[in-house]
Amino acid sequence: MITDTTKALRNDWTKAEIEEIYHLPLMELIYKAATIHREWHDPSEVQISTLLSIKTGGCPEDCSYCGQAARYHTNIKVQALLPTETVIAHAQKAKNSGSSRFCMAAAWREVRNNRDFDRVIDMVKGVNELGLEVCCTLGMLTEDQAVRLQEAGLYAYNHNLDTSEQYYEEIISTRTFDNRINTINNVRKAGITVCSGGIIGLGETHRDRISMLLTLATMPKHPESVPINALARVEGTPLENNEKVDTWEMVRMIATARIVMPSSMVRLSAGRIEMSEIEQAWCFIAGANSIFTGERETLLVTPNPGVSEDMQMLETLGLKPMMKKETCC
Template structure:
C-alpha cells in the first residue's frame, strides 16, 4: 500500500485490487491519506457551492429503481413541464447572490431530442454563462452534435452519472445500458465539455461494486473533473424505498477513496446530506469532499436537502468558505 501512495500523482492505471486495498484501509489511516492528497491538489479550506435546479420534473420513461421521477412509479412527485427561460435565469441570479459559483440544470429526460425544448435549454445555458457562473446540465443521453451545441452555448460541465458498477447496473436499470452512459460521457469529452460523473451508494450493491465504479472513473483516459458521491434517497413508491439508510462511514470511505484515486477531481458530497449531522459532514470534508449541492426551498431536485443558511453556518463552524469562480467578482460580503 505504501508503494501505491508513496508518490501522490494523477494516474490512470489503477487496478481493482489496488483500489479495494485503499477502500479497506483502517478508517483513520484512510482519512489521513485522503486529506493529505486533498491538500496537495486543492485549497484546504474551500468548498464549492453548486446550486441544482430541476428545470423539467417527472414523467421520465426510464425505470431507474431509485428515482421518483420515473413515470411508472407511484410517488408524490408532481410532474412539471420545462420551466420558462426567464424563470431559470432568475433562479441562477438568486443562486449567485447566495454564494453559488456553479449552477446545474436538470431535466427528467431519457435523452435529448432536437426540438424546441432543447433550443430553450440552449438559451438557458447562454444566459447562465453570461452571469459568470459555471453552468452544468444533466439532460440524459446526448449525441456528439448535441454536446457540441451545448459547448458552443457556453456549457462548462455535463453530468451523466454511472450510478453503480457495470456488473450491478442491470439490477437497478433495464431501460438503458451501462455502455449508453459511457457513450454519452465520450460525446461530452469530444465536444470539449468537462465531465461530471459519479454514482449512488446504498442501492444494495457490494463493496466490490463500489470499487468497480471508481475503477471505471479512475481508468478513463481523462478523469472526470467532477465526481458526485450520493447516498440513496429512499423515495416512497420506488422499488428501493425500504432499503436501509447509508452509514456515514460508508460515505466517508467512498469519498476518501475517490479523493485518493482521483486527486485533481472535485469530489461532491451530494444526495443524502439531509440525514447527516454537521459532524458527519465534517468527516466527509476531511476525507476530501470539496463541493456540496444546494437547492432552493430546501430540496435537491425532488428530495430534501439542508437549507442554504444552515450550510453557511456549518462552513463557518468548520473554518471553510465558499469557493469563488476564477475571475468572478466576489459575491460574499464580509
C-alpha cells in the same frame, strides 16, 4: 504496498490497488485522503453548486432509485420545462447566495432536437452570461448535441454511472452501462468537463463500489467532478425500504475517490439531509470539497439542506465558498 499517489495523476489503477485502499483501516484511510487533498486543493474551500430541476417527473426510464420515473407512484409532481426567465432568475439568486456553479436538470431519457432543447440552449447562454459555471444533466447526448451545448457556454455535464457495470442491470433496464459511457465520451469530445459519480445504498456490494471507482479512475481523463450520493429513499420506488447508508460508508467512498482521483472535485451530494454537521465534517476531512445547496422546496426533487443552513455550517467549520475558476480544468 500501496503505490505513492501524491506525485502525479494516474489512469492505470488496478482493481486490486483500489480494493486495498478502500479496505484500509478507516482512520488511516481518512488520514491518507486528507493529506492528498491538501496537496491538490485548498482545504478551506468548498465549491457551492445549486441544482434546479427545470423539467420534473414523467421520465420513461425505470431507474429503481428515482422518484421521477413515470412508472412509479411517488409524491413528485410532473412539471413541464420551466420558462427561461424563471431559470435565469433562480441562477441569479444562486449566485447572490454564494454558488459558483449552477446545474440544470431535466427528467429526460435523452435529449431530442426540438424546441425544448433550443430553450435549454438559451438557458445555458443566459446562465453563462451571469458568470456562473453552467452544468446540465439532461440524459443521453449525441456528439452533435454536446457540441451545441459547448458552443452555448456549457462548462460541465453530469452523467452518473450510478453503480458498477456488473450491478447496473439490477437497477436500470431501460438503458445500458455502455449508454452511460458513450454519453460521457461525447461530452469529452465536445470539450465539456465531465461530472460523473454514483450512488451507494442501492443494494450493491463493496466490490461494486470499488468497480465503479475503477471505471472512473481509469478513464483517459478523470471526471473533473465526482459526486458521491447516498440513496435518497423515495416512497413509491422499488428501493424505498433500503437501509439508510451509514455515514462511515460515505466517508470511505469519498476518501477512496479522493486518493485515486486527486485533482477532481469530490462532491458530497444526495443524502446530506440525513447527516449532522459532524458527519458532514468528516466527509470534508476525507476529501469532499463540493456540495449541492439550494432552496428546500423549490430547487430539488429530493430533500436537501437550505442555503442558510449550509452557510452557517461552513462558517462553523471554518470553510468558505470557492470562487468560480477562470479557466477550464
